[in-house]
Amino acid sequence: MLPDTRRDLAGTAHPYLRAATAGLRHHTRETAGGAPGPVDRPHLDVLHAHLTALHRLVDQLAEHTHPERPAAARHLAAAHTRLWQAADSVHAAFHLLPAAFGDGACRPERLPEGPPVLTICQRHLAAVHAIRRKTTAADLAS
Incomplete structure (x- = not known):
């Protein structure tokens, strides 16, 4: 029997990926x-x-993979x-x-409900700035 290298890699290369995966499994079981x-x-x-955490992770992986x-x-x-x-x-x-x-509108100056440190709108605006530096509007629309 071969060792499960996926488990080993998830624990060493990206230590928080295992916790995020467990959280997703919990939510999936809850809804299913x-x-x-x-x-x-x-x-x-x-x-x-x-999704935004995965977005950042894939971005980092793409940057490190591109040269080789x-x-x-x-x-x-x-x-x-x-x-x-x-x-x-x-x-x-x-x-x-x-x-x-x-009214639930996205207004960074008036925080929507939720924790004041990381609301969905603040997180989304940070992701917008990151994606705009690397991706064109045409790429995003396709």
Whole structure:
């Protein structure tokens, strides 16, 4: 029997990836267990946090892979763009759900509900700045 190298790599190369994977498994089991009902803003906030973290991770992997394996880096760059598109869609869905208070619009000067340190809008704006430095609008639209 071969050793499970995926488990070893996840623990050494990216120590937080194992915890994030466990969190995703927990949420997946929670929603698959029965009729979870409609999604709410806190769940979309957590999902957005996972997507933006994956976005940063894939970006770093693409940067480190490009010098040695340009073809593999192009695939990682495509995944990077798709993760951004997913995060952008989750952010839009977040604002279409009813807010606990106010109109729920994305206004950085008026924080939406949630922890004041890392709200979905602040996280999304940080991701926007990061993606705009490396990706064109045409790439994002395709």
